Amino acid sequence: MPLSDTIFPPQKSALLRRFTALLEPKDDAQITALARESAAITRRHFGKTIRLFAPLYLSNECINNCAYCGFSRDNAILRVTLDIASVVKEARHLAAEGFRNILLVAGEHP
């Protein structure tokens, strides 16, 4: 049984069938074809541009303990959560520096 049938039920729309087919294992030629198609679609929709996102760190508090992450719960670091005034100040600073796309970053914390 294909992997996709274990994730989604067999009665699915054409769009869902196409999506689940993308999740199936691929050989090198198929990966290359997918990469070419992806690049062509990206260029058609966005042109040859690079969009920069500036991270705005809202909080480094987190209840989880992912091994690769500096925000991990057991990591003995100073924990900081910005108040609204600080978030606005940071966002204005980034905007003044020319950034038009801001990536809000925070750990998972109630």
Ligand code: SF4
């Ligand atoms: S911030 Fe995200 S990646 Fe980092 S420990 Fe928390 S849940 Fe994991």
